[in-house]
Amino acid sequence: MNLMDQTFAQLRKEGKAALMPFITVGDPDVETTLEILREVELAGANIVELGVPYSDPLADGPVIQRASERALTHHVTIETCIEVARLARDSGIQMPIVLFTYFNPVLQTGFERFFQLVQKAGISGLIIPDLPYEESEEILHLADEANVHLVPLVAPTSNERIHRIVSRARGFIYCVSSLGVTGERASFAQGVDDFIKTVKEGTDLPVAVGFGISSREQAQHFAEFCDGVVVGSAIVRKIEEALPLLQSEATKEQGLLQIRDFVAKLRV
Numbered sequence: 672m673n674l675m676d677q678t679f680a681q682l683r684k685e686g687k688a689a690l691m692p693f694i695t696v697g698d699p700d701v702e703t704t705l706e707i708l709r710e711v712e713l714a715g716a717n718i719v720e721l722g723v724p725y726s727d728p729l730a731d732g733p734v735i736q737r738a739s740e741r742a743l744t745h746h747v748t749i750e751t752c753i754e755v756a757r758l759a760r761d762s763g764i765q766m767p768i769v770l771f772t773y774f775n776p777v778l779q780t781g782f783e784r785f786f787q788l789v790q791k792a793g794i795s796g797l798i799i800p801d802l803p804y805e806e807s808e809e810i811l812h813l814a815d816e817a818n819v820h821l822v823p824l825v826a827p828t829s830n831e832r833i834h835r836i837v838s839r840a841r842g843f844i845y846c847v848s849s850l851g852v853t854g855e856r857a858s859f860a861q862g863v864d865d866f867i868k869t870v871k872e873g874t875d876l877p878v879a880v881g882f883g884i885s886s887r888e889q890a891q892h893f894a895e896f897c898d899g900v901v902v903g904s905a906i907v908r909k910i911e912e913a914l915p916l917l918q919s920e921a922t923k924e925q926g927l928l929q930i931r932d933f934v935a936k937l938r939v
């Protein structure tokens with residue numbers, strides 16, 4: 672069984688939603704990413720999205736773009752990110768890991784090598800926001816063979832496509848709360864809750880929501896009817912704010928603690 676399925680099943684029994692942080696690998700550096708992963712798990716995160724930094728991130732807002740830029744100065748590649756997942760596993764991190772990457776780095780790695788590495792690293796899921804529909808059949812097949820869930824994104828504008836997308840989803844369904852790019856939002860468009868509830872009615876798979884969630888109140892609101900809540904930019908911003916602390920050995924612990932405290936507050 673895929674580890675992600677076990678996590679969602681356990682949380683469902685407890686009547687809880689998964690807290691799912693997104694962090695960019697290599698921000699500020701690979702070693703610190705591993706430390707942040709540990710803090711995030713200690714804070715109560717249930718599943719983590721590991722973001723592959725990319726130079727042309729279509730759907731990323733400014734906060735995650737800046738994180739990518741910082742990571743890319745250390746030449747962090749998709750293979751580095753997969754290796755970080757493997758190291759996280761080896762160092763005892765237990766939460767399931769979802770690799771979040773644009774399609775081009777996957778293409779460049781080559782499907783065969785990519786899925787071999789992903790499987791060996793113990794990665795549970797894969798999100799590729801710009802995966803072209805024509806390629807998705809082949810990727811889905813390879814992912815199934817590697818026991819990795821290819822998680823689809825659905826947006827309020829997906830309309831009639833929702834049914835088709837949901838019918839071949841694996842792991843969970845990621846509902847994008849809003850259009851545009853990632854980033855914290857003070858409020859959500861009307862109809863978001865109904866959109867998510869409609870998706871939920873059409874599937875037995877867990878349904879998670881992301882895009883714009885940055886506060887405990889917002890997380891709490893969505894946790895009432897979603898199986899998972901993704902928080903990206905708000906956490907990545909915390910990491911950015913903690914950079915001066917993280918960059919000196921004398922204050923690193925303090926920086927890590929700030930990140931842990933922030934994530935712990937999102938745990939509802």
Ligand SMILES: O=P(O)(O)OC[C@@H](O)[C@@H](O)c1c[nH]c2ccccc12
Nearest residue numbers: 730800853854881882883902903904
């Ligand atoms: O940053 P936010 O607004 O909390 O949104 C989640 C998010 O960062 C993560 O899931 C994500 C990062 N890049 C994306 C591109 C498309 C969809 C989702 C994402």
